[in-house]
Amino acid sequence: MRAAALAALGAALVLSGCAALEPKPKPAPAVHVNEDPYPSTYARYPGAPTVIRHATVFSGDGQQINDGTVVFADGVIQAVGGPELASPAGAVEIDGTGKFVTPGIIDVHSHLGDYPSPGVTANSDGNEATDPVTPEVWAEHSVWPQDPGFSRALVNGGVTTLQILPGSANLFGGRSVVLKNVPGRTVQEMKFPGAPYGLKMACGENPKRVYGSKGNMPQTRMGNIALARETWVKARDYKRKWDEYYAKGGDMPERDLAMDTLKGVLEGKILIHNHCYRADEMANMIDMAKEFGYHVTAFHHAVEAYKIADLLAANNICAVMWADWYGFKMEAYDAVKENIPLVHNAGACAIVHSDDPNYIQRLNQEASKALADGIRAGIPNLSEAVAWQWLSANPAKALGILDRTGTLTAGKMADVVLWNGDPFSDYSRPERVWIDGAEMYDANNPKKRPVSDFELGQPGEGDVK
Amino acid sequence: MMLRLAAALLLAGAVPAAAETVAITGGTVALGDGSEPIPNGMVVIRDGRVVAAGNVRMKLPAGTQVIDATGKWVTPGIVAGFSRLGLADVNLSAEGADDTGNDGPFNAAIDIAPAINPLYQPVAVNRADGVTRAIVAPAAGKNIFAGQGAVIDTGADMEPITARRKFQFVELGETGSNKGGGSRASAHVLFRNALREASELRRYASPIEAARSGTPDQRERAVVRNPNESRLYGTSAQRSEDVLLTRFDAAALVPVLQGRQYLLVHAERASDILQVLDLAREFPSLKIVLVGATEGWLVADSIAHAKIPVIASAVNDLPASFEQIAATQSNVGRMRAAGVDVSIGMVNDNDTHNLFMERQYAGNLVGLQRIPGATGVSWGEALAMITSRPAQAIGMGGEIGSLARGARADVVIWSGDPLEGSSAAEQVFIDGVAQPLETHQTRLFERYRYLPRTDLPKAYRH
Numbered sequence: 001m002r003a004a005a006l007a008a009l010g011a012a013l014v015l016s017g018c019a020a021l022e023p024k025p026k027p028a029p030a031v032h033v034n035e036d037p038y039p040s041t042y043a044r045y046p047g048a049p050t051v052i053r054h055a056t057v058f059s060g061d062g063q064q065i066n067d068g069t070v071v072f073a074d075g076v077i078q079a080v081g082g083p084e085l086a087s088p089a090g091a092v093e094i095d096g097t098g099k100f101v102t103p104g105i106i107d108v109h110s111h112l113g114d115y116p117s118p119g120v121t122a123n124s125d126g127n128e129a130t131d132p133v134t135p136e137v138w139a140e141h142s143v144w145p146q147d148p149g150f151s152r153a154l155v156n157g158g159v160t161t162l163q164i165l166p167g168s169a170n171l172f173g174g175r176s177v178v179l180k181n182v183p184g185r186t187v188q189e190m191k192f193p194g195a196p197y198g199l200k201m202a203c204g205e206n207p208k209r210v211y212g213s214k215g216n217m218p219q220t221r222m223g224n225i226a227l228a229r230e231t232w233v234k235a236r237d238y239k240r241k242w243d244e245y246y247a248k249g250g251d252m253p254e255r256d257l258a259m260d261t262l263k264g265v266l267e268g269k270i271l272i273h274n275h276c277y278r279a280d281e282m283a284n285m286i287d288m289a290k291e292f293g294y295h296v297t298a299f300h301h302a303v304e305a306y307k308i309a310d311l312l313a314a315n316n317i318c319a320v321m322w323a324d325w326y327g328f329k330m331e332a333y334d335a336v337k338e339n340i341p342l343v344h345n346a347g348a349c350a351i352v353h354s355d356d357p358n359y360i361q362r363l364n365q366e367a368s369k370a371l372a373d374g375i376r377a378g379i380p381n382l383s384e385a386v387a388w389q390w391l392s393a394n395p396a397k398a399l400g401i402l403d404r405t406g407t408l409t410a411g412k413m414a415d416v417v418l419w420n421g422d423p424f425s426d427y428s429r430p431e432r433v434w435i436d437g438a439e440m441y442d443a444n445n446p447k448k449r450p451v452s453d454f455e456l457g458q459p460g461e462g463d464v465k
Numbered sequence: 466m467m468l469r470l471a472a473a474l475l476l477a478g479a480v481p482a483a484a485e486t487v488a489i490t491g492g493t494v495a496l497g498d499g500s501e502p503i504p505n506g507m508v509v510i511r512d513g514r515v516v517a518a519g520n521v522r523m524k525l526p527a528g529t530q531v532i533d534a535t536g537k538w539v540t541p542g543i544v545a546g547f548s549r550l551g552l553a554d555v556n557l558s559a560e561g562a563d564d565t566g567n568d569g570p571f572n573a574a575i576d577i578a579p580a581i582n583p584l585y586q587p588v589a590v591n592r593a594d595g596v597t598r599a600i601v602a603p604a605a606g607k608n609i610f611a612g613q614g615a616v617i618d619t620g621a622d623m624e625p626i627t628a629r630r631k632f633q634f635v636e637l638g639e640t641g642s643n644k645g646g647g648s649r650a651s652a653h654v655l656f657r658n659a660l661r662e663a664s665e666l667r668r669y670a671s672p673i674e675a676a677r678s679g680t681p682d683q684r685e686r687a688v689v690r691n692p693n694e695s696r697l698y699g700t701s702a703q704r705s706e707d708v709l710l711t712r713f714d715a716a717a718l719v720p721v722l723q724g725r726q727y728l729l730v731h732a733e734r735a736s737d738i739l740q741v742l743d744l745a746r747e748f749p750s751l752k753i754v755l756v757g758a759t760e761g762w763l764v765a766d767s768i769a770h771a772k773i774p775v776i777a778s779a780v781n782d783l784p785a786s787f788e789q790i791a792a793t794q795s796n797v798g799r800m801r802a803a804g805v806d807v808s809i810g811m812v813n814d815n816d817t818h819n820l821f822m823e824r825q826y827a828g829n830l831v832g833l834q835r836i837p838g839a840t841g842v843s844w845g846e847a848l849a850m851i852t853s854r855p856a857q858a859i860g861m862g863g864e865i866g867s868l869a870r871g872a873r874a875d876v877v878i879w880s881g882d883p884l885e886g887s888s889a890a891e892q893v894f895i896d897g898v899a900q901p902l903e904t905h906q907t908r909l910f911e912r913y914r915y916l917p918r919t920d921l922p923k924a925y926r927h
Binding site: 117118119120148149152156205209306307308309310324325326327328329330333334335336337338342346357358361362365368369371372373376377420421424425426427428429443444446454455458459460463464465 | 554555556557558559586587590735760763780781782783784785786787789790791792793794795814815818819821825828829831832833835836837838880884885886887888889905906907909910913914916917
């Protein structure tokens, strides 16, 4: 062992001796690191060309079409319009009289799979609460594809796309993953092809409580900010090294998985999803983003967004909100029921989210409450069609996938829900749901709904019995 | 703010409707008894009580205050079937704002009433959304017995208690297992032992309260001032050597054992429910109400046969724990179809804050009627599940939760169908008293409705 080590040392000395005598060699060209080592293997399931006629259509971009027609085939929307639209040959015709068609709901804030049902310790994989700075962890590596919650979100909620985030114990909680709500054996089979990664950040009570209680930094809000800034300083330095390496080649800098994620943010490839309740803290985070040269895509749980809706609009930041949750902690104390419509009215991007395996089944009803509260408060230009933007187009924008889904637009993915009534009513439910044109749920066909492995053979069997 | 609050309290503390008759006319009236809504109905209240409601045609006395509710809906106020309303303003990291804990030495003897703060914001927020009464349970601390719960109103006054020590709450499912030593078997022995200790105390106890005068014999005889106040068992009450409960805790279970106080039992798993039904057979005097019962549909016939009412979670459809593996959103509908008296509670579901969710949940149960293979409930039944049924479950059916003649005049005028979350409470009466609907939230909305900078900071807008 010792002899071998000495021999190796000798060889190294010889090599370096030779190098000193010869002209300096050209640095080795840079080797690019694979930025997608766990790639999506999602492939859409087959679907028949389909035409839904005589339905009320919320196209998702604020428009409503009465007696509307939606045509999709080959996984994509072909046409959306009135009764005049022609059907493709051999299309399945669905009479949507009295029914509503919308884009599939997109939840930008879910922990399905990383806090699955049953919520036992063995399945608790949402918070790597061992260090306040863990941008190196990826939510997808915690996602249990067999979480029964996915199926409930699909069949009761009409949710076709969702972002799974790490928890909020940490200032930098880790990478998110965007999933198609199509059951898979692996998370790779669910990953939304080409969706950018997100990075979960958190301000406020959670990080300071989790680490402060252990006597570690951060223990205060100023500690939160200081530690986050120190981390961004390191990230900038890391990015500089890699930029230099990619420009000039030479010795590859040492890989740091945490810094890789932050570098992706600074390059604009990874979107910031920032858990932040209070208006003053959101303002601090906006300044932090400017200080280090990144952009906050969305503030999540933005209970006080209404106080700074103008600031959010000016900075092109989405606010991700509940309709009426309040008071469960101090930073949620100043909730108002008009938060979502007020943010919308200020010209900012308003989004309804769940953060909950039950609420995700009723996001349309949450939007309904917010819409009604807004109308009662006299906020102008609100309608059901307008409010549907909070459920699909704006979430798609926040996830960087609006060019592919989120509205019923020709050429986009056929992520479509047929509701058995007005989805802004508590009495309405999805009747059929298509993802990429494949029918994943049909209320009239017990075989057309998913049952997770976990529930197979159990009483109730995934609420299908 | 203080001035407004004071004004609100004065308003409520007064007895405005005392001699005045109020008639709410022209609205769609739902009685809360399971019947379907009545178009163009009327509700008449006087002296804090319902005089008449429904398809009423009566001569109104002179001076009647008439409220036109045309285009509105009128129902009894929502009764939160299981809650912790009034116990917390803020749940997390806010010292002094949460009284749901119990690390103390007592369990069954706990009386939740002293913890209720009617000025906490969740009381106002739920009042403003038409919740007028709530069944409030203590949370279990170290023992399977959580203590004695109350029924409260949400009125803007300092007298929230409608019924004190109305029931004992005990955990006999997974939580019971955790509190009771790590298994259901252990929890059940603890339960039986507690009843034994209560029974022994009853047998050996000297009077509940000794008479202060009369012959020595008379002084030994019980004078029951408040049938549910059993903490007064004297020190002379003999007990065995091998007791586990404190004297206070054992004494608190005497009225449970005697059937004078309801026993709310939390159990979710089908097998746990059957064990509770067994207890009901073994101790026939117990007045048991099941709480939770997520897997109740698997044993619905047995529950119905035992005539034990259930306060259930409305749309619990996830196998969130191993005691809820059979969870289905049809649970409530199936239990009801089997003949079980079901009402809706917020069982471990934002129970200090979001009681207003109950009407949305009830609406979802109605919607389930249209889902093939699912079991929902009718509109009238759904409303009853959040008004009269929870009241009936604890023996207060004639008093609260319905518009039956003589019931307390808890009345809500809604902008529309109350089972639609999009509808709002426009006027709320509790005991016939018109309630303020202003909250911290409504004030904040007014302050931040318009954001552009003005001559003074927002803090001056009030």
